[in-house]
Amino acid sequence: MSAAQAELAQRYGVRVPYPPDLQLPPPELFPKYLAWTVHEVGGERRLTPMRWGFPITVTGKSGQPTQKAVTNVRNYGSLFWRRALGDPARRCLVPFTDFCEWEGAAGAKTARWFDVPTQAITSFAGVWRPGPEGPLMAFLTTDPNPLVAPIHPKAMPVLLAAEDEATWLTAPVADALTLAAPFPSQLMRVT
Template sequence: MCNRYRMSAKQAEVASHFGIDPALIMPEPGPLPPPELFPKRSAYVVRDDDGVRTLDIMRWGFPPPPRARAPVTNVRNLGSPFWRAALNRPDRRCLVPVTEFCEWEGEPGSKVERWFNLPASSLFAFAGVWRPTEDGKAFAFLTCEPNPMVSAIHRKAMPVILNPEDYESWLNGEVESACSLAQPFPSQLMSVR
């Protein structure tokens, strides 16, 4: 389960990559998200707001279901009623800008962090969902079966990485076609360090 990633791109690069009008990116009151991201922290999220692509700041982690205690950061079971409400509504789908993500390798007590990125693009996106909460907006991102590169380090899952040509389909497509994008990203288009 991916619970650490980085987003070190500047706002102008994010605007260009995701098709956001730079004039719509206003400095938020208070601190901007840090480049190193963990659950319960604020991060950038791209979403459509009445047909206009916007850059938003949200907290990472959905409020948990009744029997759980920790926020839910990764969407694994797309058929779960817990996620269906967000997945069925295009206005609750989002893109999570990322420059690299981390998985841990090794035995407990001697684990080493491994960082994955896309050499052809310094900025990419996870498929995400969001919802309003009493404490503001919160998001989580989808995971899927890992590709061979990721599974060598983390066998359970990897984030759903979208190709730029699939951003619109994820944000505004019918639920079945949007969820069909939850596929392992090709290993040959990634690197790890």
């Protein structure tokens, strides 16, 4: 995310005051770190830093419980995601200027960056929930389009066209999930 807060506020119709610069998330998004999100409260859009990943407790190899962050929503019918997906107030947009998928074998991976040239700031379809130390978010993934598939054949994030963002934030779940599809590859590029 290389856009400034003021650019994000203008792009998403967020009225000032928005969060102060002291809450500025880092330019690269990593699990368990803050990222900008846009969500609606009372019909008004808000720009909010949220931590990436919904925590779950798993039993490790040692038999000891450990915390893990679930960062991507792939199984839209899972009970784990049902509440967040079903409640428009728990859906969000995760703005980005470009995103990375890794290509190659372990130890020799190369970062491949993608963007949408006609949208300087694009959105991932996301969900969020309150957490004990602040709000948490994750974003949806889907099958990769023909541009992403050769680099990352498993999945790609759900990207939204600007005209679909309001639907994602407000529509009933069945209508919102129609947007969870591969973004048209002809509208993207590898940078």
